[in-house]
Amino acid sequence: KNEPPSIPGGLPLIGHAHRLIGDSVKLWKSVVELSYDSLRLGGVLSAAIGPRTIYVLTDPEDALTVANSCLQKDAFYEFAKCWLGEGLVTGKLSIWRHHRRLLNPAFSQVVLDSFLGVFNSQSRRLVDDLKSEVGKGPFDHWVYTRHNALETICLTALGIDFTEKGVLNTQYVKATEQIFNVFVERFQKFWLHNDYIYQWSGLRKKQDSLLEILHNMSYTVLQKRKADYLKRLETGQVEEKTGTKFKPFMDLLLELAVEKGAFNDREIQEHVDTMIVGGHDTSASVLMFTLLLIGSHPDVQDKIVEELKDVFGNDDRDVTKHDLSQLVYLEAVIKESMRIYPIVPVTARVLDRDLKLKTYTLSKGRTCFMFVYGIHRHPMWGEDREEFKPERWLDPAKLPECPTAFAAFNMGRRICIGKSYAYMSMKTTLAHLMRQYKVKGDHTKLTLKIDVMLKPEAGHHISIEKRS
Ligand code: HEM
Numbered sequence: 001k002n003e004p005p006s007i008p009g010g011l012p013l014i015g016h017a018h019r020l021i022g023d024s025v026k027l028w029k030s031v032v033e034l035s036y037d038s039l040r041l042g043g044v045l046s047a048a049i050g051p052r053t054i055y056v057l058t059d060p061e062d063a064l065t066v067a068n069s070c071l072q073k074d075a076f077y078e079f080a081k082c083w084l085g086e087g088l089v090t091g092k093l094s095i096w097r098h099h100r101r102l103l104n105p106a107f108s109q110v111v112l113d114s115f116l117g118v119f120n121s122q123s124r125r126l127v128d129d130l131k132s133e134v135g136k137g138p139f140d141h142w143v144y145t146r147h148n149a150l151e152t153i154c155l156t157a158l159g160i161d162f163t164e165k166g167v168l169n170t171q172y173v174k175a176t177e178q179i180f181n182v183f184v185e186r187f188q189k190f191w192l193h194n195d196y197i198y199q200w201s202g203l204r205k206k207q208d209s210l211l212e213i214l215h216n217m218s219y220t221v222l223q224k225r226k227a228d229y230l231k232r233l234e235t236g237q238v239e240e241k242t243g244t245k246f247k248p249f250m251d252l253l254l255e256l257a258v259e260k261g262a263f264n265d266r267e268i269q270e271h272v273d274t275m276i277v278g279g280h281d282t283s284a285s286v287l288m289f290t291l292l293l294i295g296s297h298p299d300v301q302d303k304i305v306e307e308l309k310d311v312f313g314n315d316d317r318d319v320t321k322h323d324l325s326q327l328v329y330l331e332a333v334i335k336e337s338m339r340i341y342p343i344v345p346v347t348a349r350v351l352d353r354d355l356k357l358k359t360y361t362l363s364k365g366r367t368c369f370m371f372v373y374g375i376h377r378h379p380m381w382g383e384d385r386e387e388f389k390p391e392r393w394l395d396p397a398k399l400p401e402c403p404t405a406f407a408a409f410n411m412g413r414r415i416c417i418g419k420s421y422a423y424m425s426m427k428t429t430l431a432h433l434m435r436q437y438k439v440k441g442d443h444t445k446l447t448l449k450i451d452v453m454l455k456p457e458a459g460h461h462i463s464i465e466k467r468s
Pocket residue numbers: 088089100274275278279280282283286343344347348407408409410413414415416417418419421422
């Protein structure tokens with residue numbers, strides 16, 4: 001069997017695990033180094049973490065072979081199962097196959113179009129919130145994009161406006177952030193991978209208290225929505241009379257549960273928790289990186305404004321479906337931002353068979369990490385692959401022929417279910433923000449870390465001015 005090359009520097013017993021020990025900034029540096037190691041070795045390498053051999057893939061074609069042949073996520077995802085259970089990200093393959101089919105229609109274009117009103121009003125809310133920062137110098141825009149995205153996903157997934165009811169408190173926002181740190185710390189301390197040892201650790205205690213806050217939120221909302229839904233059924237009132245023009249994701253699940261017995265309460269809660277996690281931190285991070293990149297590239301900012309003028313004139317009206325299809329440059333900016341800063345920089349699959357790639361064969365039972373950061377810097381992106389150049393997306397001749405060279409939403413059959421939702425909401429938000437504000441920033445000052453997702457440790461602040 002033709003095994004991929006191993007990287008040098010392995011130590012007895014721990015292998016290359018010493019490269020992963022340290023804080024989340026150090027871990028990110030290791031991801032970058034391993035990405036370039038893998039690219040240098042032709043797109044696949046093997047390494048040892050303690051007794052385990054793992055693979056690191058940066059070749060886009062080989063990554064697709066793995067993504068479509070081995071659908072089972074790796075055991076590392078089990079760390080998040082205590083939170084997300086059998087939801088799509090962490091669920092067992094047998095459940096995933098069935099539930100992904102049931103959930104796909106919840107993300108159809110018709111459903112997403114019905115969310116456009118929410119995307120517009122949420123964008124206006126963000127513009128409004130940011131008013132207090134105008135002309136005051138650098139500030140942490142992540143706090144604003146994150147809170148706003150969390151409100152948006154809660155509105156569209158749960159149909160509840162938390163800002164008015166005050167349920168979405170800072171405690172919940174903090175807990176969603178801290179639980180990621182817990183998972184990363186457990187990943188780095190390989191002795192805590194063992195469930196028995198883990199259950200006695202302080203980290204496990206911290207995890208339990210965070211889970212209580214997180215589960216309590218979705219449980220409370222589910223019980224309320226369910227009671228409302230059953231009451232409506234009883235009284236023969238089919239649609240909810242709240243004035244909303246969309247059907248929230250939770251109602252769709254409740255319908256499937258009541259009419260077809262598709263899910264039990266726990267499963268609904270797990271799917272909703274997964275949507276909330278998958279749907280806010282991600283889009284908010286992409287927006288945060290994109291604003292920083294826009295602020296660092298005045299030429300790009302000018303082109304965005306020019307396109308917005310072409311589409312909206314001087315009008316501050318809402319963004320329509322038709323406008324979204326015309327904001328081609330804006331979409332190119334978002335894609336290029338995700339290429340440079342892929343916020344899910346690593347995904348993992350367990351190999352349930354020996355798998356033949358273009359050059360090497362991977363062994364059954366091992367873990368294969370797809371390093372998206374490296375895939376996005378593969379030589380097929382050309383000489384200027386390290387540069388932020390949204391224009392490359394406007395000319396198909398400048399893009400790699402291999403479609404999976406862009407893997408920000410993963411690839412193959414387990415590609416992100418919320419991809420179109422994300423583009424629609426992010427484009428709408430930026431169309432509102434960039435009509436109102438001039439942005440300044442410097443992304444070269446960024447210090448990055450990995451907390452499951454790619455996050456800035458420091459240097460990510462922007463400043464804004466009112467656009468005249
Ligand atoms: C810019 C925004 C987003 C990015 C970059 C993103 C990225 C990703 C990636 C990389 C995966 C694969 C994860 C893995 O295999 O470990 C994924 C899966 C998933 N995402 Fe997203 N996502 C985004 C927005 C959303 C939104 C808005 C939602 C829901 C409203 C969502 C829901 C999900 C779900 C449920 C999965 C699991 C899919 C499956 O395995 O069948 N995501 N996403």
